[in-house]
Amino acid sequence: xxxxxxxxxxxxxxxxxxxxxxxxxxxxxxxxxxxxxxxxxxxxxxxxxxxxxxxxxxxxxxxxxxxxxxxxxxxxxxxxxxxxxxxxxxxxxxxxxxxxxxxxxxxxxxxxxxxxxxxxxxxxxxxx
Amino acid sequence: xxxxxxxxxxxxxxxxxxxxxxxxxxxxxxxxxxxxxxxxxxxxxxxxxxxxxxxxxxxxxxxxxxxxxxxxxxxxxxxxxxxxxxxxxxxxxxxxxxxxxxxxxxxxxxxxxxxxxxxxxxxxxxxxxxxxxxxxxxxxxxxxxxxxxxxxxxxxxxxxxxxxxxxxxxxxxxxxxxxxxxxxxxxxxxxxxxxxxxxxxxxxxxxxxxxxxxxxxxxxxxxxxxxxxxxxxxxxxxxxxxxxxxxxxxxxxxxxxxxxxxxxxxxxxxxxxxxxxxxxxxxxxxxx
Numbered sequence: 001x002x003x004x005x006x007x008x009x010x011x012x013x014x015x016x017x018x019x020x021x022x023x024x025x026x027x028x029x030x031x032x033x034x035x036x037x038x039x040x041x042x043x044x045x046x047x048x049x050x051x052x053x054x055x056x057x058x059x060x061x062x063x064x065x066x067x068x069x070x071x072x073x074x075x076x077x078x079x080x081x082x083x084x085x086x087x088x089x090x091x092x093x094x095x096x097x098x099x100x101x102x103x104x105x106x107x108x109x110x111x112x113x114x115x116x117x118x119x120x121x122x123x124x125x126x127x128x
Numbered sequence: 129x130x131x132x133x134x135x136x137x138x139x140x141x142x143x144x145x146x147x148x149x150x151x152x153x154x155x156x157x158x159x160x161x162x163x164x165x166x167x168x169x170x171x172x173x174x175x176x177x178x179x180x181x182x183x184x185x186x187x188x189x190x191x192x193x194x195x196x197x198x199x200x201x202x203x204x205x206x207x208x209x210x211x212x213x214x215x216x217x218x219x220x221x222x223x224x225x226x227x228x229x230x231x232x233x234x235x236x237x238x239x240x241x242x243x244x245x246x247x248x249x250x251x252x253x254x255x256x257x258x259x260x261x262x263x264x265x266x267x268x269x270x271x272x273x274x275x276x277x278x279x280x281x282x283x284x285x286x287x288x289x290x291x292x293x294x295x296x297x298x299x300x301x302x303x304x305x306x307x308x309x310x311x312x313x314x315x316x317x318x319x320x321x322x323x324x325x326x327x328x329x330x331x332x333x334x335x336x337x338x339x340x341x342x343x344x345x346x347x348x349x350x351x352x353x354x355x356x357x358x359x360x361x362x363x364x365x366x367x368x369x370x371x372x373x374x375x376x377x378x379x380x381x382x383x384x385x386x387x388x389x390x391x392x393x394x395x396x397x398x399x400x401x402x403x404x405x406x407x408x409x410x411x412x413x414x415x416x
Contacts, residue, residue, distance in 0.1 A: 021270060021292070025408050027238060028274050032404050035397035069346050071383040 052089055059085045076125050077117040080106055086127040098127075157183050161191065164198070173202040193222040197232070204239065213239035230256065230264045237271055246278040266292060270411075277404060282314050289407060293414065300414045304407060313403040315396070322392035326385040333388025337395045346384035353377045 047053040062081060074080050084099025091098060102125070114123035164179035177199055184195045200215030216236040223229050233255055240249035253275070256268055273288035286308040293300050307313060317337045326333030330350040334343030357373035 021266065021411065024238075024267060024270055025412055028241065029405070029408060031242065031244070031274070031278070032397070032401040035394045035401065065345060065349070066380075068342060069349050069380045069384050069387065071386040 048089075051093060055085060055088045075106055075108055075123055076102070076114075077120065077122040078126065083125070083127060090127055157187050157191075160186075161195070168198060168202060171205075173206045177202045193219055196222060200235070204235070207242075209239040209243045213243075227264075230260070234264075234267060234271060237275075241271070241274060241278070244278065246275045249275050250279075280314075282308060289411075292411060297414055300410050303410050307403060307406060312399075314400055316399065317392040317395055319389045319392040319396065323385050323389040326388035330381055330384050331388075333385065334391055337388065337392040339391050339395075342387065342391065346380070346387070350377065350380050350384060353380065 047056050059081060067081060076083065078086065080099065080102050083102050084095065087098040088095030111123070114125055116122065117124040160179055160183040164176045164183060167176040167179060180195050180199045180202065184192065184199070187195065196215050196219035200212045200219055203209070203212035203215060213236050216232050216239065220229055220232040220236065223232065233252055237249045237252040240246070240252060249271070253268060253271055256264070260268065269288045269291040273285050273292070276282070276285035276288060286304065289304050290301055322333035322336050325336060326346070329347070331343040331345070331347030334340075334346055353373050353376050357369045357377060360372060361369035
């Protein structure tokens with residue numbers, strides 16, 4: 001009788017261990033998934049007009065061929081090229097001027113004007 | 129005169145009504161906690177934190193341990209791990225129940241782990257007493273294993289992962305040992321080596337890390353600029369060649385080498401994550 005009781009309690013206890021470890025596993029399951037997934041720049045595919053299409057092709061070429069070989073120098077998030085492309089998509093040709101303005105600000109001389117993006121040391125400056 | 133009396137009377141009425149209303153509607157601490165618990169139950173954690181803090185401010189110290197724990201849990205659920213760790217610590221200090229204290233220690237350690245602050249998590253686990261029951265011993269070993277994995281001390285991590293299994297689970301232990309014996313799972317590709325060979329032959333670091341497109345791109349781009357420089361040097365002058373192509377060449381030559389290191393690091397992190405998930409899967413299935 002005693003043995004049976006002991007086994008019963010042991011069974012309950014072991015179940016408790018398993019359930020708790022399962023919770024811990026779930027909690028820590030993705031802590032090492034910190035790697036970056038590949039970003040595909042095919043922005044010209046969803047273009048609305050010719051200007052967007054042309055800038056989209058240039059942007060994709062720049063991102064895939066040239067920028068991918070460059071070290072990270074841009075101090076902003078999104079980067080200056082992405083910002084210009086987004087701005088052109090939003091404002092049309094005026095977006096190019098917006099992009100030139102952004103390039104002129106691409107330095108660390110006025111950090112007080114920007115918030116930092118997440119855990120990086122990049123300034124957060126999205127297209128409004 | 130009548131007007132004056134009426135004015136006075138209505139003012140008095142307002143004052144009395146206000147006092148009455150105030151007495152009726154003033155929340156007791158228990159009601160505030162109940163409201164906060166409801167918000168917590170409805171996953172409205174930000175409001176729950178506000179209400180728990182209000183209760184904490186007005187409380188006479190009765191439910192202080194519960195309030196600290198609930199504030200910590202709420203912060204934990206909105207991924208505010210720094211604050212959660214702080215309140216778990218306060219709850220730990222005000223708690224007298226040993227098993228609750230152990231639970232709080234684990235919670236605090238998990239906050240540090242999720243914040244990738246493995247050293248602090250390790251320090252937290254040292255606070256455990258030596259005589260623990262199987263339940264906490266098992267969980268403590270799992271936490272140690274995860275922390276040492278994060279600290280890249282894979283041998284120690286392996287020893288703690290093995291401790292999770294009992295003597296009868298030989299197959300699982302063997303599987304874990306096999307995974308840890310393959311050094312490739314943890315150390316490949318080597319980022320320093322990738323950077324070094326990229327400096328010798330542009331693009332080779334990326335090829336070594338398995339990113340063929342990027343490697344080929346780097347090789348063609350840098351060699352293309354170099355060929356252009358030679359061409360300019362032949363037809364114009366060496367000075368012209370340096371002036372026009374050297375900045376571009378060094379930009380993509382150095383950038384390529386730095387990229388190869390980044391790609392290798394990323395690939396290694398991906399491989400480690402895959403290995404880690406394999407280990408967790410073994411533990412999961414063994415528990416089922």
